[in-house]
Amino acid sequence: MNADNFLAVQFQGHRPHLKAVAYRMLGSLTDAEDAVQEAWLRLARADADDIDNLAGWLTTVVGRVCLDMLRARKARREEPIEDRLPDPVVSRETGTDPEQQALLADSVGLALLVVLESLTPAERLAFVLHDMFGLPFEQIAPIVDRTPVAAKKLASRARQRVRGATPSPDPDLTGQRRVVDAFLTAARGGDFDALLAILDPDVVLRADGGVLNGGMKIIRGAAAVAGQLATFQRMATTSHTRPALINGIAGLVNTVDDRLISVMSFTVADGSLAAIDILSDPDRLARLDLTNLQS
Incomplete structure (x- = not known):
């Protein structure tokens, strides 16, 4: 050599x-x-x-x-x-x-x-x-x-x-997944109270649809985030949701007809959803490497 x-x-x-x-x-x-x-x-x-x-x-x-x-x-x-x-x-x-x-x-x-x-x-x-x-x-x-x-x-x-600007995720991935599953169940059923029950009072929702779709929108507080239930329900009932790790924590990959439409990351802290991050920018989704999801 x-x-x-x-x-x-x-x-x-x-x-x-x-x-x-x-x-x-x-x-x-x-x-x-x-x-x-x-x-x-x-x-x-x-x-x-x-x-x-x-x-x-x-x-x-x-x-x-x-x-x-x-x-x-x-x-x-x-x-x-x-x-x-x-x-x-x-x-x-x-x-x-x-x-x-x-x-x-x-x-x-x-x-x-x-x-x-x-x-x-x-x-x-x-x-x-x-x-x-x-x-x-x-x-x-x-x-x-x-x-x-x-x-x-x-x-x-x-x-x-x-320090303190973002909560540390619970280390137990199984516990994280239980909370995400509860989120999905509440979303699919349109159950406002069930969704509100798993949200931290100071939960932050960040949704990035890309520049052409208005950029990133930030919603703070449990009541305001739970108010997005109709959007969550549409996602949960019209797309195929697949569990995945997003930056090492529990998340979802959502597809319609095998086309990636969004990636969701859930920060679970003390058993509640402290942050939800959603990327739905088509240009950036198209560049994601999903080969590690393949069995």
Whole structure:
């Protein structure tokens, strides 16, 4: 095996980790893949003999690339990323592949990714690399062009904004699924009281139908979310609903005549629905990889 092939094999071994970093930074699977590819191009141009710690070097490069991409988003001021749901990672409830396991580690649900979108690019990088991946601030500081002390303050500010902004999902997937099944039963039966009973008083519903359908709509509070019963009932009675993991928590994949119409993620906290996230943007649904749902 020549040096180039050996380097490619080494890079492939780090790819799941790098994509997991980029996904948490960018909230977009396509952009995450682009960031990982850019890291490979930079590695191919670098002198590998000068790299003592390939994993650390690649993580730093991906961090820099993602930081540049986040700053470019802010500068373009096109579709605000915080006005849409992050890309969901859809998989079966058992048997995810190693790359999906890396993407889903630490239960990085859609609700948490939405909160991360509200951070500044530098705050997000410091929080993701330190709190989620354990990188020391001495390694993070040069990426954000700050001292280690300043980088630590960035992560601290981010942590304060994240803490309490979204509830932590109950760890028991079976319990999560029971609540989602109760949601489906209430929706199919048009049972307002049953639906209201499983909603947290502060539940948040985020529904992203895409730019052409008005972008993301946010509804807060149990009564207001239960008021969407007619929409839930139409979904539950006219589509084929299939249980799935959405970013590691209980969710549903809904199809009509084998055409994907929506993906739903349910954050179950303390036995109640604390958040419901629905992606029904046709363009983004068409790009989702659902191969992991196949038996």
